[in-house]
Amino acid sequence: MNDNFNMLAKTMFGFEDILAKELLQLGAMDINKGVRSVSFVGDKGFMYKANLALRTAIKILKPIKTFRVFNEDDLYKQVYKLDWAALIPDNGTLAVDATVNSNQFKHSKFIALKTKDAIVDKIRDVRGNRPNIDLRFPSLKINVHIDKQVCTISLDTSGESLHQRGYKTATNIAPINEVLAAGLLLLSGWDGKSNFLDPMCGSGTILIEAAMIACNIPPNLMRKEFAFERWQDWDVDLFETIEESLLKKVRDFHYKLIGYDKSPSAIAKAKGNIANANLEEFITVEHEDFFKSEKNTQGPLHMLFNPPYGERLSIEMESFYAAIGDTLKKSYTNTDAWFITSNLDALKHVGLRPSRKIKVFNSKLESRLVNYKIYEGSKKAKYQD
Numbered sequence: 001m002n003d004n005f006n007m008l009a010k011t012m013f014g015f016e017d018i019l020a021k022e023l024l025q026l027g028a029m030d031i032n033k034g035v036r037s038v039s040f041v042g043d044k045g046f047m048y049k050a051n052l053a054l055r056t057a058i059k060i061l062k063p064i065k066t067f068r069v070f071n072e073d074d075l076y077k078q079v080y081k082l083d084w085a086a087l088i089p090d091n092g093t094l095a096v097d098a099t100v101n102s103n104q105f106k107h108s109k110f111i112a113l114k115t116k117d118a119i120v121d122k123i124r125d126v127r128g129n130r131p132n133i134d135l136r137f138p139s140l141k142i143n144v145h146i147d148k149q150v151c152t153i154s155l156d157t158s159g160e161s162l163h164q165r166g167y168k169t170a171t172n173i174a175p176i177n178e179v180l181a182a183g184l185l186l187l188s189g190w191d192g193k194s195n196f197l198d199p200m201c202g203s204g205t206i207l208i209e210a211a212m213i214a215c216n217i218p219p220n221l222m223r224k225e226f227a228f229e230r231w232q233d234w235d236v237d238l239f240e241t242i243e244e245s246l247l248k249k250v251r252d253f254h255y256k257l258i259g260y261d262k263s264p265s266a267i268a269k270a271k272g273n274i275a276n277a278n279l280e281e282f283i284t285v286e287h288e289d290f291f292k293s294e295k296n297t298q299g300p301l302h303m304l305f306n307p308p309y310g311e312r313l314s315i316e317m318e319s320f321y322a323a324i325g326d327t328l329k330k331s332y333t334n335t336d337a338w339f340i341t342s343n344l345d346a347l348k349h350v351g352l353r354p355s356r357k358i359k360v361f362n363s364k365l366e367s368r369l370v371n372y373k374i375y376e377g378s379k380k381a382k383y384q385d
Contacts, residue, residue: 003043009057010037014360015183019056047157048242051226053218055182058161061143061154069151072114079118085126092139093132100146115144139230159227166222167277176306181209188304188338195297199290200305201259204270211282214253218246260288291323294331303337317346325350328374335374342367
């Protein structure tokens, strides 16, 4: 048990429950939901596994010290006390980032700078030389979080945000974040047990995440690097063992994953990204206008898409969203349709009653993930079968 330690997975607003469920399924212990975060306990192997396999985590942090701070001097003294020489190798580099929610401390950049000063001063006093700063590929990335007067110093195990899966080389004007796409899919109940359609697929992110969920493929297998690979205790053999065990759980998928887009350039980008993700055997993308399409698969269909939110004239958005409702109603019976939008006024023009509305954020835009169940015949007929 001594090898276990506390960790914190950061996520997006509204994804705390599904992240906690992911952690439970992976085998985490002592799972506790916070705001945009879930804390848990595991060992080094589990830290590797969490980074590789969690779909809705943005970062995995390893807290190493929590203390109260009342001013910048307190912060400096407490950070200085830690044994940084054991964590940063000779000629190693570091980077510090900070998030602050406090009346006492208002500037996160100043907090990051003060923390950095304490670390480099301590290492200079121990070794006689100061480590350099490297914001892109540091040996150690440190996260400082101050909430009122409570300061937590953590090691960033992930490095770059975990939404950077490694398969996306081409994007459109408003690409959807990979973690957001995975979270929306899981919120929608997508489990790979039916056909799937993204009728406005853009560069293919939702389709790729849907395929990885359906086949139980770890989302971050293709990442170039995690921050923990530069740590003193990096264990490549353990990492490869964890990777292998996750790959053994990959499963087959027996339905169709289809994407439409009316832009030929979007289709070309989607095909490139799908190829990068090695998922061509599962996903088909077609140059098609959703509003002129109809359902062409048998059985239930799961649909999830990210329509334009409308930096245009409101009348265009009204007719656009009305056309979504008309197309679903006329051409997509037996479909569980979901989409995300931040244009809450335009939603009123869909003309269908949503079964669910879930508050989420797309970047800083407050949005809704809405669900329309398009039954064959009326609802009443469905329940009389």
